[in-house]
Amino acid sequence: MNSLSIYVARESGLHTLNPITKFVLTLCVLFCGFTLPGIWTSYLILTFVIVPLAMWGKVTKRMIQLVIKISWPFILSVFIIQTLFWGQGTALFEIGPLAPKIEGGVFAFHSSGRILFIMADFILFSLTTRPDTLMISLKQGGLPSGLAYIIVTTLQLVPQFVLKANTILDAQRSRGLETQGNIIIRARALLPLVLPLVIGSLLEVEERAIAIEARAFNSKRVETSLLDIPDTQNQRYARIGLVLFTILLIAGRYIWLS
Amino acid sequence: MAIVNLHNVTYTYPLTKTPALQNINMQVDEGEFVAVIGPNGAGKSTLCYTLAGFVPHFFKGELTGSVEVAGQESSKSNLHEWVLNVGLAFQNPFNQISGAKYTVVEEIAFGLENTGVPRDEMKQRVTDAMKLTGISDLGDRSPYSLSGGQQQRVALTSILVMQPKVLVLDEPTSQMDPIGTREVFGVIRTMAEKGMTVVLVEHKVEWIANFADRVIALHEGQILLDGTPGDVLTSDLLAEKGFGISRYTSVARKAKESKLWKKDKLPVTLDEAVEGFDLTPHPSPRGRGK
Numbered sequence: 001m002n003s004l005s006i007y008v009a010r011e012s013g014l015h016t017l018n019p020i021t022k023f024v025l026t027l028c029v030l031f032c033g034f035t036l037p038g039i040w041t042s043y044l045i046l047t048f049v050i051v052p053l054a055m056w057g058k059v060t061k062r063m064i065q066l067v068i069k070i071s072w073p074f075i076l077s078v079f080i081i082q083t084l085f086w087g088q089g090t091a092l093f094e095i096g097p098l099a100p101k102i103e104g105g106v107f108a109f110h111s112s113g114r115i116l117f118i119m120a121d122f123i124l125f126s127l128t129t130r131p132d133t134l135m136i137s138l139k140q141g142g143l144p145s146g147l148a149y150i151i152v153t154t155l156q157l158v159p160q161f162v163l164k165a166n167t168i169l170d171a172q173r174s175r176g177l178e179t180q181g182n183i184i185i186r187a188r189a190l191l192p193l194v195l196p197l198v199i200g201s202l203l204e205v206e207e208r209a210i211a212i213e214a215r216a217f218n219s220k221r222v223e224t225s226l227l228d229i230p231d232t233q234n235q236r237y238a239r240i241g242l243v244l245f246t247i248l249l250i251a252g253r254y255i256w257l258s
Numbered sequence: 259m260a261i262v263n264l265h266n267v268t269y270t271y272p273l274t275k276t277p278a279l280q281n282i283n284m285q286v287d288e289g290e291f292v293a294v295i296g297p298n299g300a301g302k303s304t305l306c307y308t309l310a311g312f313v314p315h316f317f318k319g320e321l322t323g324s325v326e327v328a329g330q331e332s333s334k335s336n337l338h339e340w341v342l343n344v345g346l347a348f349q350n351p352f353n354q355i356s357g358a359k360y361t362v363v364e365e366i367a368f369g370l371e372n373t374g375v376p377r378d379e380m381k382q383r384v385t386d387a388m389k390l391t392g393i394s395d396l397g398d399r400s401p402y403s404l405s406g407g408q409q410q411r412v413a414l415t416s417i418l419v420m421q422p423k424v425l426v427l428d429e430p431t432s433q434m435d436p437i438g439t440r441e442v443f444g445v446i447r448t449m450a451e452k453g454m455t456v457v458l459v460e461h462k463v464e465w466i467a468n469f470a471d472r473v474i475a476l477h478e479g480q481i482l483l484d485g486t487p488g489d490v491l492t493s494d495l496l497a498e499k500g501f502g503i504s505r506y507t508s509v510a511r512k513a514k515e516s517k518l519w520k521k522d523k524l525p526v527t528l529d530e531a532v533e534g535f536d537l538t539p540h541p542s543p544r545g546r547g548k
Contacts, residue, residue, distance in 0.1 A: 132360055153357035160402065207353035210312060214346045215356070215369030215416060219338040222374045226367040226381070 004155045006066065006126050014057030018231040019134040020141065024239045025053075026125040028246045033117050035246075035253045039106065042113030050120045059127045066127075067119045075112045082108035131155050136225050145223060149212075161201070168196050261455050262286035262309065262424055266323035269304065269313055278304040280479045282323070286424070286457060291450040293466040293487070294459045296476035297500045302459045305476065306348070306428045308332075309457060311340035328423050342373065345422030349429040351409035354416070355401045362404070362412055363388075363397045369420045387419035391445050406433035411442065418445075424455045431462065443469045463504045467491055467526035475501065492524035506531040 009015075014022070033045050054060040083092075086104030093100070135148040172192050173179060179189045267282040278301045286292050296302045307313045314321040315337040325332040327343045335343075347354065359365040363384055370380045388394045391411050396404065401412055410433050417425065427446070431439040439462065447469050450456050460466055466473060466487055473490040475483040477499050483490045490496075496503050497511070504526045513519040513535070525531040 130360065132358065132364075149358050156357045156360075156402070204353050207348070207350060208357070210307075210316065210346075210348070211354040211413075212356055212368075213312070213316060213337055214310065214341050215420065216338045216341050216372040219372045219374070221372070224371055224374050224377060224380065226364055226371060226377065226384070228377065 004158050005131050006123070007130050008059055008062055008127050010058045010128075012056060012058045012128070014053060014128045016230065017128075018229060018235050019129050019137045020231070021235045021239055022125055022129050023134065024242055026121055028242045029121050030118060031246050032249055033114070033121075035250050037253075039110040039113065042110075042117040046113070046117045046120055050117065050124060054120075054124050054127075057124065057128045059124070063120060063124050063127060066123050067116060070123075071112075071115050071119050074115050075108075078111050078115070079105070079108045082111070133227060133229050136227060137229055137231075139223065140225075149217075161197075164200070165193070165197055168193055259288055260285035261288040261328055262457070263326040264308075264323070265326070267308065267325060268322045269308060270320045271304075271317060272319045274319075276479075278479050279308065282308075282479075282481060284474065284481065284484070286455055288455055289450060289453045291447065291456045291469065291471045292458070293470035293473045294457060294476060295461070295463070295466070295473060295491075295501060296482075297502075299478075300476040301479040302476055303348070303428055304479075306346060306426045306457070306459060309424065309426045310344045310346035311335065311337050312346070315340070341422070342420065343422060344424045344426055345417040345420055346426045347414050347417045347428070347430050349432050351406060351413045351433060354413035355409065360400060361398050362393065362401055365401045365412060366416045366419050369416060373420070383419050383421070387415045390418065390448070391415045392441055407435065407438045410434060411438070414442065414445070418449065422454075424457065425449060427456065427458045427460075429459055429461065431460070431465075439465060461502050463491055463502060464506075464527050467504070467530075477501075487526065488523065491526045510534060 029045065029049060033042055036045075051060060054063045083100035083104040084098065086101035086107070089101035089103035091099040091101055092105075132152050135143070135152050139145050139148050169179065172189075177189055177192055178185050179193075180186070262285065264282050264284045267279055268277050269279040270277040282305070294302050294305060304313065307317065308321070308325055309327070311332050313319065314333060321333065327340075330340075330343065332340055356365060356368050359368060366384050366387065367380055370383060375383070385394075388397065391414060393408065393411050393415060396408060396412070401409065404412065410430060414427070414430050425446075430446075431442050434442065443465050446456055446458065450471075458466075458470065470487055473483070473485065473487045474481055475490055475493075475496060482495060482499065483493055491504065492507050494511075497508075506525045506528060510519045510524045510531060514524070519534060520536075521534050523534075525534050
């Protein structure tokens with residue numbers, strides 16, 4: 001699919017769930033993960049909630065790949081910074097000014113767990129939900145259609161924009177524009193690349209506006225949708241249940257704290 | 259009965275001094291297939307925008323005179339209601355793709371969704387329209403993965419499916435090869451025969467001669483000629499004013515000077531040329547001759 005979306009089409013129960021249900025589930029998992037105490041919480045949620053859901057959606061491998069690919073730089077930097085710059089604590093060892101602290105390591109482990117479960121949570125949602133179906137559901141729930149249009153088209157048009165930028169780059173190179181070398185040569189090449197891209201895109205906006213107006217985009221009639229996005233009474237109950245559970249959990253946590 | 263009625267229409271774009279259209283008077287009958295020709299800057303696209311309501315609703319500027327379609331006046335309507343009267347498809351197919359849809363079927367249904375057509379009817383209309391334009395096999399593809407000619411047909415189908423009373427097309431075959439062009443002209447002809455009124459801007463003169471009922475020649479924002487394809491496309495005025503003309507017309511005009519063309523009327527198409535030059539009829543290798 002020619003889009004920024006990482007959606008993977010599979011035949012699975014998770015895929016057929018209503019997008020709103022998945023969205024609510026994703027947010028509830030997020031809030032629960034932040035509310036529950038203990039440094040192992042994130043890892044437990046990851047192992048016993050998110051991974052089984054991913055297995056249900058048949059996207060476990062892809063999810064783990066993406067989570068590792070995206071989160072390793074964050075996790076690495078968290079560990080380096082937290083251990084080396086932790087104020088007071090037990091040093092693991094000392095080599096000159098380098099004295100990594102165990103407490104810093106524990107904190108970094110806690111933070112990494114959060115990074116991992118948040119990433120996995122949202123990546124799982126994106127892997128199993130087509131952005132346009134989510135937008136159609138949100139529109140039916142009252143999201144302005146202009147806003148929904150902007151979100152979905154951005155996901156589709158950014159890759160097109162990149163393609164166009166590459167075409168311009170090739171075109172200018174074939175006319176002899178130097179794009180490689182020292183910083184001054186590169187800076188000089190910037191203008192002939194950026195100007196056609198920006199001006200071209202601004203001109204396209206008008207045509208695109210005409211094209212969607214020609215298809216009654218601003219019509220005041222009640223919109224219908226070609227795609228049938230199934231929703232069941234059970235899912236409605238499940239959503240309410242999830243929200244109530246999360247609210248109770250958060251409330252309980254604060255009452256217990258005070 | 260005239261479904262399109264332009265009376266003394268003059269239009270000036272914002273921030274410009276010379277009008278893009280001057281004193282245009284034209285009537286188009288229901289089910290008629292009218293082609294509009296003209297050199298660059300003649301006002302062809304502006305005429306399309308005027309018929310489709312984008313002038314004055316989208317481009318603002320100053321419009322005088324009246325634009326009536328099916329008894330309604332465009333300046334008194336809203337653009338989003340007017341597009342149900344007059345559908346517009348234009349040249350660059352890439353910019354006509356909404357960008358909000360992932361498959362061709364959904365892309366074509368976009369206009370129907372916006373106007374609140376019920377799902378079952380929508381599905382039927384999308385299937386029918388795709389069959390008509392010959393793109394039924396593209397339904398599940400991403401609109402961005404298609405070739406220029408395919409995208410152009412998707413853009414045309416997306417407008418056809420909305421079943422406007424008048425179809426305005428601004429060079430809808432610009433990205434197509436001869437086979438695609440023939441198919442699209444065939445589709446437009448079928449639509450016209452089914453009672454849809456068509457106004458088409460096109461440079462491909464020979465195709466116009468074969469398919470259109472009437473030709474309007476625009477020059478510097480004014481109507482220069484208005485008549486049957488045979489009369490308008492062979493007029494001496496066209497060559498003088500820098501219109502694109504058929505090569506058969508040019509050849510026959512040269513031949514007439516040296517008395518090799520004996521008929522009064524000049525040809526536009528290959529068939530007419532073959533007939534007029536009185537060439538022995540024999541089957542041509544490509545099967546296009548008589």
